[in-house]
Amino acid sequence: MSVISTRKDGDVLVVTSKNPPVNALGQAVRAGLADAIAQAAADDTIKAIVITCEGRTFFAGADITEFGKPPVGPSLPEVIDAIEASAKPVVAAIHGTALGGGLEVALGCHYRIAAASAKLGLPEVKLGLLPGAGGTQRLPRVVGVEAALPMVVKGDPIPAATAERIGLVDKLVADDQLTESGVAFARSVIGASSHPVSSARTDKIDTSLGDAFFDEFRKTELRRLKGFEAPEACIQAVRAAIDLPFADGIKRERELFGQLMTGTQSAALRHVFFAERAASKIDGIPADTPVLPIAKVGILGAGTMGGGIAMNFLTAGIPVTILEREQAALDRGVAIIRKNYERSAARGKFTTDQVAQCMDRLTPTLEMTDLADCDLVIEAVFEHMEVKKEVFTKLDAIVKPGAILASNTSYLNVDEMAAVTKRPEYVLGLHFFSPANVMRLLEIVKAAKTAPAVLKTAMALSKKIGKVAVVSGVCHGFIGNRMLSPRQQAANAMLMQGIAPWAVDDALTDFGMPMGPFQMADLAGLDLGWDKANSKGETIRDVLCERDRRGQKTGKGFYDYDENRRRTPSKEVEEIIAAFAAKSGGAAQSFTSEEIRDRLLFPMVNEGAKILDEGMAQRASDIDTVWINGYGWPAYTGGPMFWADTIGLDTVVAGLKAFGHEVSPYLADKAAKGERFNG
Incomplete structure (x- = not known):
């Protein structure tokens, strides 16, 4: 079946993409769009064209699985140019998300209507790239440089209502009447003497915006993007929309795109993108393994960590019972949760009603028996094994059979905790990172007897509460803290030098x-x-x-x-x-900044190799995901293991030997064979 279908609705040709799940603009989709435009041009009975998509979204971007492969035509810029050159008006009917290449297709259309729930954006910068199919040149011409610049440089999508306000969308329509509304809109413009062509527009270009405007934008917006190359390239591309004619601006866009695409940062950020998705795939779990229902969560401890963990579930709509030993500590914890929500509401993240709803889902208690009917209980008590064992023994006796018991431990042996219960298959670690309501990472610690359904449930739940989850085996410090330890030892050793x-x-x-x-x-x-x-x-x-x-x-x-x-x-x-x-007694040493960095980071890579060799992490990219999302490792280097791949594993091995470290056999073997951790 073709991924692009066409049908006539009177004098309007409706062109529909059927390329689930996100209608990515792969070669077959591009060719189908080009053929549909050619079909409309050759048929005198067709007076207008509507481009729409089946499924949950409009074109949500390029097919990034094609990155790095030889290009097969037609290219996306060629298709968009053909759409824009159509003598018959073309209307984009947008629902879901129009992202990246999807928005660039819409910008090539003469008109854009959108479902009120739709979002539009150019997120290429988050993959270390810039929009490479005319987006940096058409968007400023349609909405003006001041509105276009943050969309291109920061990559965050905007809601349809905002898109309408800035002139990116011509009309908002009901979600369930998108195609009919598109056809009606197309029919309404058939008689117009001309149709707006994005690349030819100059009415929104303010040529007075010069160096001062762009420098101020850099100062205010790029501080949090320090070290990333793509945002500056995006600024230069948008600047070209002011300084150059469209054709020359497109050449500049392609030149900048090529530089980024062949650079190490984009390779690293694309690795990060795929790594997060790979982390959710766990070997050895049958596809038909059920996900257990989690309708109510219990949390032991209302301190900073317990309160933060609770907020994840409350925000996701899951009721929480939170337990403390003393009323004062319980009241303090609940007050902090409320204060955190109110602070977020002041920044526009929640409405007052949403804060009230979240707080209504919270049940504070001093009685452990109130946790009896929970489907999942997470302990966030003092990090001491005897305390943890005591808690698990009590919970096992109180909480209903079939409920999951989890520890928020950051170091301790989850198998030991599971062993004091009569349900070891329902025990695992859920290591949240502080502040738990903000940090994206969740280390899920698979104990020796954790059941596949329990692990699968934890992974599904992590997605529901907006976390990036990585599975670790049971070892001291799991993945992240285990690798932090040799770095700290190396740092302390340097003080003594x-x-x-x-x-x-x-x-x-x-x-x-x-x-x-x-x-x-x-x-x-x-x-x-x-x-x-x-x-x-x-x-x-x-x-x-x-x-x-x-x-x-x-x-x-x-x-x-x-x-x-x-x-x-x-x-x-x-x-x-x-x-x-x-x-x-040692002589004082002197190291360059690069030498210090290597002395700190090479032992981490070595520890990561041991983690892989022991099977404590399923893949090297899981380690990268942990360090980027939990410890602030710079994403533009791809994570510690990808960074090691980039500089060469032989370089890491030579450095470790020079520093007097014992090299992991797994790392030494890979280096000797000229291999990489990541593929």
């Missing part, structure tokens, strides 16, 4: 991490796990804590902090480190 903590941190922030290990330590508090009574000044941390340098909360830690928590290097810390380094 006389390297300043700010030099270590700067090497990572220059690489693109949000903060370095010593900034992170100051934020968490240096006294976390420190025993004042038994401290003997044996480590740098001991001395810092003894001097009340306990991190940001005391105004000083590895750094000195002002009242706004801005950090500056500390002379006192420098002296403490120098004394320890001298005592260790």
Whole structure:
């Protein structure tokens, strides 16, 4: 069956795409569209054309599985040019999402109508690219540069109502009358003497917008996109719509697109895109495995973590019973949840009614028996195995048979917790990252006896609450924290070699991490796990804590902090480190920023290789997904394992040997064979 069908509705040709699930603009779709336009041109009884799509969405973008493969015509720019050149008016009837190439097709049409629920956008920048089929040139001509620039550079879709307001959509119509409305609209413009051609429009181009306008945009909008190459290329492409005629602007767009497509950042970001989707696929689970119903969730602990976890379910419409031991702690936790929702509402994320609905789904309690009818119970109590075992023993006795029991542990052995229950097949780890209502990552820890249906249910639930889930086996620290440990050891070792903590941190922030290990330590508090009574000044941390340098909360830690928590290097810390380094007897070292970075990151890659070798992660891209979504690893490098692939595994092995590390046999073998972690 053809992916593009045509039918006549009187004097209007209705062209329909049937390419589920998202009507991606693959070769067959492109060829079908070109043929349909040619068919309309050759038939004198056809006076107008409507382009629409079956299923849940309009064209939602290019077929990215074609990326990197030899192109097969017609190209998308050729198809869009043919649509725009039609002597008969072409109307795009949009529902669902018109994204990327889909919006570029719509911009090639003379008119655009949209279902009120539709969204339109150019998200190519999120794959390290820019719209490459005329989008950077047509959109500014249709809506003006000021409206087009953020759409192209930031890549976020806009609702149909906004699209109508800025002139991108000509008319909003009812969702269930899209095709009929498209035909009626097309018929209404048949008699017009001319039809708007996006590429020929100049009425929305403000030639007075110069360097100052674009520089201000960079200053205000690109701070959070530091390190990404595509946003700047997008700015340059949109600038071309002002400075150059359309044909020359298209050439500039293609030139910039080619530079990005062949660069490492786009390859990395496309890897990230596919990695997130691959993470949801778990080997060994039969397709007919059922997903268990989760109608009510229980949470032990109303602290920062427990409250944040609760918000995920409340926002998704799932009732939550939250348990604390004391009324004051319970009241405080509920108040913080409400405050977080109200803060989000003030930013426009929720309405007042939605906040009220979320809070109505929350049942606070001091009685563990109130968790009896929950389908899933997550404990977020103190990170101590004996405490966890006690909790699981009690829950197993109280909560109904068939309910899932989960631990939010970040390090501890989930198998040990499962062993104290009579339902080990219903136990697993759900490691949320703080703040749990914001961070996208969820490590799902598969215990030895976790049933396939329980694992599949956890994966489905993670999607419902908007998380990117990655499955880990049971090992100390799972995937993310296990790899963090060798990095911290390497950082501490460098202090003993006389390297300043700010030099270590700067090497990572220059690489693109949000903060370095010593900034992170100051934020968490240096006294976390420190025993004042038994401290003997044996480590740098001991001395810092003894001097009340306990991190940001005391105004000083590895750094000195002002009242706004801005950090500056500390002379006192420098002296403490120098004394320890001298005592260790080694000569003070000097490393470049790149050498520091490699000493920190190569051991992480080595640990990642061990995780893969042990089967604790299913694939290298899962490790990349964990680090990008849970630890702020710069997405434009693709994650630690993809970054290692990019610089060469032989480079990593040579560095590890030079630093005195034992190289994982799995890593050494791959390097020797010239292989990559990711395919």
